[in-house]
Amino acid sequence: NAGVMQNPRHLVRRRGQEARLRCSPMKGHSHVYWYRQLPEEGLKFMVYLQKENIIDESGMPKERFSAEFPKEGPSILRIQQVVRGDSAAYFCASSEYGQDLIGGYTFGSGTRLTVV
Amino acid sequence: AQSVTQLGSHVSVSEGALVLLRCNYSSSVPPYLFWYVQYPNQGLQLLLKYTTGATLVKGINGFEAEFKKSETSFHLTKPSAHMSDAAEYFCAVSRGSYIPTFGRGTSLIVHP
Numbered sequence: 001n002a003g004v005m006q007n008p009r010h011l012v013r014r015r016g017q018e019a020r021l022r023c024s025p026m027k028g029h030s031h032v033y034w035y036r037q038l039p040e041e042g043l044k045f046m047v048y049l050q051k052e053n054i055i056d057e058s059g060m061p062k063e064r065f066s067a068e069f070p071k072e073g074p075s076i077l078r079i080q081q082v083v084r085g086d087s088a089a090y091f092c093a094s095s096e097y098g099q100d101l102i103g104g105y106t107f108g109s110g111t112r113l114t115v116v
Numbered sequence: 117a118q119s120v121t122q123l124g125s126h127v128s129v130s131e132g133a134l135v136l137l138r139c140n141y142s143s144s145v146p147p148y149l150f151w152y153v154q155y156p157n158q159g160l161q162l163l164l165k166y167t168t169g170a171t172l173v174k175g176i177n178g179f180e181a182e183f184k185k186s187e188t189s190f191h192l193t194k195p196s197a198h199m200s201d202a203a204e205y206f207c208a209v210s211r212g213s214y215i216p217t218f219g220r221g222t223s224l225i226v227h228p
């Protein structure tokens with residue numbers, strides 16, 4: 001029973017390039033959450049998705065960032081025209097149930113993005 | 117609305133000593149409370165959770181936490197620290213329609 005799978009584990013991009021981060025939720029989980037962890041800061045919520053729907057994107061920067069969770073395949077967090085400030089660890093979590101998280105989240109191991 | 121405050125970004129203890137990591141929350145509805153642990157270069161693992169019922173919650177690796185409504189606290193404790201407990205610990209609160217909010221994290225340092 002594989003956990004939440006994120007790839008790549010490490011990603012290096014030059015300023016101005018695009019970064020695509022992938023997340024496959026646990027089997028049976030249809031709710032996906034993306035969080036960003038900056039150095040010396042906690043986890044900041046970015047976006048909550050269900051299959052083919054964005055439920056809550058209140059934590060997403062207004063520009064350059066987008067997320068999707070298609071009917072088939074992993075969830076994708078896409079950052080266009082990356083800047084140095086985008087360097088962070090990006091974590092995906094999934095849950096069986098939505099908003100009322102009785103079970104708590106299951107997290108992936110994260111993608112560490114470095115913008116050079 | 118909900119928020120979490122973790123007092124102390126770093127806590128240092130000797131091996132075998134008591135571990136106490138503090139978490140205070142605010143929530144407009146009865147909260148669900150969680151503690152997660154993050155080892156270097158890994159994702160977060162759920163340590164324990166409080167939803168309803170008994171206010172003293174036991175988790176993995178000998179950790180436990182007590183929900184104190186009157187103090188709006190959910191402090192994490194372990195009677196005797198082990199070197200392998202060195203990690204980052206995050207407290208989180210959620211309930212109802214709210215996406216979980218995480219604290220800034222507390223780095224636990226264990227000295228031999």
